[in-house]
Amino acid sequence: MSDELILYAAKGGGSAIVEALLTLAGQKYQVRYFSWEQLPDKELLAINPLGEIPALRLANGEILTETAAITLWLGDRFPSCGLVPPADDAHRAEFLRRLVWLVAAVYPTFTYGDHPERFVANDEGARQLRESTEQRCQQLWRQLEAELDGPWVCGNEMTALDIFVAVMSSWRPRREWFARECPKLFAIARRVDQIETLGEILRRNELLPS
Ligand SMILES: N[C@@H](CCC(=O)N[C@@H](CS)C(=O)NCC(=O)O)C(=O)O
Missing domain, CATH: 3.40.30.10 (Glutaredoxin)
Known part of the structure; x- marks a missing residue:
């Protein structure tokens, strides 16, 4: 092995x-x-x-x-x-809350929106589920945008959450929407893109143009 x-x-x-x-x-x-x-x-x-x-x-x-x-x-x-603030860090609780929020609130909008046909009986239901999960996703990103008060998702230091934002903001509704509607999240994603090793990974994943 x-x-x-x-x-x-x-x-x-x-x-x-x-x-x-x-x-x-x-x-x-x-x-x-x-x-x-x-x-x-x-x-x-x-x-x-x-x-x-x-x-x-x-x-x-x-x-x-x-x-x-x-x-x-x-x-x-x-x-x-430095990806996860340690137990005694001032940003630990906020980090945990936002990490779980990203995977428990935002991620499921893709689980249901990417494959709506798995969850409903007909094409019209699938169309509606796709549409409603896209609306929900945008509403959630706007919520996070309104909460942010630092250069990164958790204050002054980059953490794993900024990587989540860089990757997930490349998914629907995609970066152009973030640039317009969620400029703080967009700026975070762009700063992550510019870290050389991470930009390479995003390009390899076809999330950024090569
Ligand atoms: N709860 C999981 C969600 C993972 C997930 O939804 N992965 C998607 C791709 S981003 C997937 O594997 N989709 C394939 C499928 O459902 O067939 C996590 O947080 O890692």
Whole structure:
């Protein structure tokens, strides 16, 4: 068994967040990309019964899924990388609240909006679900935009949450909408793009033009 971390991924998906976090944590990893047409893939279903990326195979063979869990695991394992504010940090509670909010409120708008046909019986229902999840997604981003009071999502230091924003703002309604409607989030995403190693990952994931 490989003692290297293996990331199960799909280009442009939430696995791009984990690629960036592993890179910032200075960890070597292999990436196995599935094509979107392949999903849900048999091999991936055996790794993650939800059939979702990202999934991370740890050196001991254990599988870690869920972006928030992977983020917190990285923070515990590599505390000096600054991705997760430590327990006694003034921004810890805000970090935890926003991390869970991103995966529990924003991410599901894509779960239902990307594949509405899985959840409703007919085309009209699918169209409505796609439309309502897109509205909800925009409303949530506006909420975060209104709350922000620092250069980064959690104050003066970049954290893992800024990486979430850079990747997720490349999804619907996409960066042009953020530039217009959520300029603070857009500025955060642009600063992340400009970090050389992260810009490379975003380009590899086709989230930024190459
Ligand atoms: N709760 C999961 C959500 C992961 C997720 O929704 N992944 C999407 C791609 S970004 C996926 O694998 N979609 C493929 C499918 O549902 O078939 C997390 O936070 O990691």
